[in-house]
Structures are given as C-alpha cells and as structure tokens.
Amino acid sequence: MSGRSRRGLVAISAALCLAVSGCGLESSFALPFEVAPGSIRPEPALEGVKVSVGSKDFTENIVLGYITEVALAAAGAEVNDMTNIQGSNSSRQALLTGDADLSWDYSGTGWISYLGNTEPIQGEREQYEAVREADLERNGLVWLDYTKVNNTYAFAVTREFAEANNLSTTSQMAELVKNDPGKGVFCLETEFISRNDGFPGVAQTYGFDAGAAQVKTFGSGTIYTATSDGLCNFGEVFTTDGRILALDLVVLEDDKKFFPQYNASLVLREEFHEQHPEIERIMTPVFEKLDNDTIIRLNAEVDVDGRDPAAVARDWMVGEGFVSIPDDTMAAGARR
CATH class of the missing domain: 3.40.190.10 (Periplasmic binding protein-like II)
Known part of the structure; x- marks a missing residue:
C-alpha cells in the first residue's frame, strides 16, 4: 500500500x-x-x-x-x-x-x-x-x-464561444442570453439551480430570466467536460479547478461580485x-x-x-x- x-x-x-x-x-x-x-x-x-x-x-x-x-x-x-x-x-x-x-x-x-x-x-x-x-x-x-x-463560483465557457460572442464578464453573459435566449444553455448542479446564492440569485442580480434558460443538470465533476464538449454554453465551475486549464475554458468575471468570497x-x-x-x-x-x-x-x-x-x-x-x-x-x- x-x-x-x-x-x-x-x-x-x-x-x-x-x-x-x-x-x-x-x-x-x-x-x-x-x-x-x-x-x-x-x-x-x-x-x-x-x-x-x-x-x-x-x-x-x-x-x-x-x-x-x-x-x-x-x-x-x-x-x-x-x-x-x-x-x-x-x-x-x-x-x-x-x-x-x-x-x-x-x-x-x-x-x-x-x-x-x-x-x-x-x-x-x-x-x-x-x-x-x-x-x-x-x-x-x-x-x-x-x-x-x-475558490468561489463562476460561469465558464469554451474559448471559441467566448471569442465568438465577445464574452469576458457575467454581465456580458446576461446581455447575450437576454438578446438571444437560444444561447442560454446552462450546465448546473442540482443544488445550484434552486439556491438563492446560486442560479436564481445570479439571474436576479444580473437581470436575466432564469426561467427562460435551458438548464441541464450534471454532477460537479462532469460539468467541465460537458461544457468543453458543447453540451451547454455556460457551465457552473469553481474558479480554481485544474480542469479549467486542462480544457482551456474561459472563466467569466463575476463583475457585480454576486458570489461569496472564498x-x-x-x-x-x-x-x-x-x-x-x-x-x-x-x-x-x-x-x-x-x-x-x-x-x-x-x-x-x-x-x-x-x-x-x-x-x-x-x-x-x-x-x-x-x-x-x-x-x-x-x-x-x-x-x-
């Protein structure tokens, strides 16, 4: 052993x-x-x-x-x-x-x-x-x-999607999904979907309709690969996870500082x-x-x-x- x-x-x-x-x-x-x-x-x-x-x-x-x-x-x-x-x-x-x-x-x-x-x-x-x-x-x-x-929460996207849609902040994400609801496809954990300090709170703070989003539920470990593979446009991630680097994901800045500081x-x-x-x-x-x-x-x-x-x-x-x-x-x- x-x-x-x-x-x-x-x-x-x-x-x-x-x-x-x-x-x-x-x-x-x-x-x-x-x-x-x-x-x-x-x-x-x-x-x-x-x-x-x-x-x-x-x-x-x-x-x-x-x-x-x-x-x-x-x-x-x-x-x-x-x-x-x-x-x-x-x-x-x-x-x-x-x-x-x-x-x-x-x-x-x-x-x-x-x-x-x-x-x-x-x-x-x-x-x-x-x-x-x-x-x-x-x-x-x-x-x-x-x-x-x-090591707090954030949303991540593929580099290709970020560059194609000029995304670097969560405010820009919110604006995109408001203007083009079809792009509002999210990979989220079950708990994150309903918590006030999770998806509903993000939507309220950044001004988009959480109910209009298409949500796919994954375990925390699979969200990274699901996002990288294009199963969603936005994945809920932890900001210091090594898979962000390995999969070349882009973390969107929480520019309104909604998520708690860890x-x-x-x-x-x-x-x-x-x-x-x-x-x-x-x-x-x-x-x-x-x-x-x-x-x-x-x-x-x-x-x-x-x-x-x-x-x-x-x-x-x-x-x-x-x-x-x-x-x-x-x-x-x-x-x-």
Missing part, C-alpha cells in the same frame, strides 16, 4: 472517529522526502518544533497543506502529515481540539458554515476581516492573512500562534506568491497529470526559491 493510500485510510478513520466518539486524531506520517532551506528563508527558525498540519480531502486543500509542510520542514520543524481529513467539519474539529496545529480554510466557509451567518460580505478584504475577528473572539482561532486564491487562509489556534509566531513570518512570502493562476496549475498537475500532491507542492516551492532539495536522487524517487 502506498504512503498516499495509507494516509487516506488514516484520514477516513480519523473522520469517523471525530464524528462518532470525538476521540483524538493520531498520525505518524512525515513528508516522503527531505527539503532544506532555500534562498528566501535560509535560517532553521523552527528547529525541533513539532507541527501537525491538517487539510481537507480535496486536491487544492491537500496541495496547500503540503506547501505548508514543505515550508515548515525546511525551517527545521518536525512535521506530522495529517492532510486529507474527510470533510470540512472534521478538519475544523481537528484544529479546534488540537489534533492538528494548523490547516487551510476559506473565508466564505468560515463565515457561513462555521460561524452560522446567512449573508456573505462582499469584498475579499471585508469578508476575510469579518471572519478573522469573529473566529478569534468566539473560538480562539487565528486566520493568517488571506491569499489571492479565491479566499484561502492558513488557520491556527491562538495559543499555538503565540508560541510560534515565526510560522507566520515563514509563510507570509509564500502567501504572496499564491493566486488563482498558480493554484489552478498545481491542481491540474494532480488531477489531470496524475502527480502526487506532495511532489507538486515541493517542486513549486523549489521553483520559487523557498526551499531546496538536499539529495537529488531521493527527490527523483519521490516524483511520479
């Missing part, structure tokens, strides 16, 4: 443990390779510090988890790999109970799913600040500065943050390099090219100068 498979089984068992009995998570997995300081952060500022890094169970969050593990390991930390915990609630619980010391989350998820609000706040900075203040006050969790990675941030308990403030200093330059274009490419390396997310994270960190590889032979063996 591969290390990735073993970690997956640990994650499944851990999630069940949390859901059923509230018991602690345990993992003894470390990074499957060694890294050393890079040119940007040469000093071993975390020598001997034990850090358990959690993540949710989807590609992007796992990659972000490994980026963090690579950065902290290069700074001397003893990293415990707890990536791939099944479900947002289980990942969150691991952080709250101290089973994980830090993990990545999203401002929209924090505001709506964890803190119980129903109305998102428009504006990336405003949404982040609201979550940061409320989660610290209520739960003692520190959200480090948000990144430009914003900027990715690294979250840790207040006590742990106070004990190890150098973690924020080490990670801040990494945050500044992360954006949607970058994470789409990294996601595609995993989901499209079939590479191991740990190796994808390491290679990006090496390329950016954050870490180095002390043994090329070992590193080559870790690649897939």
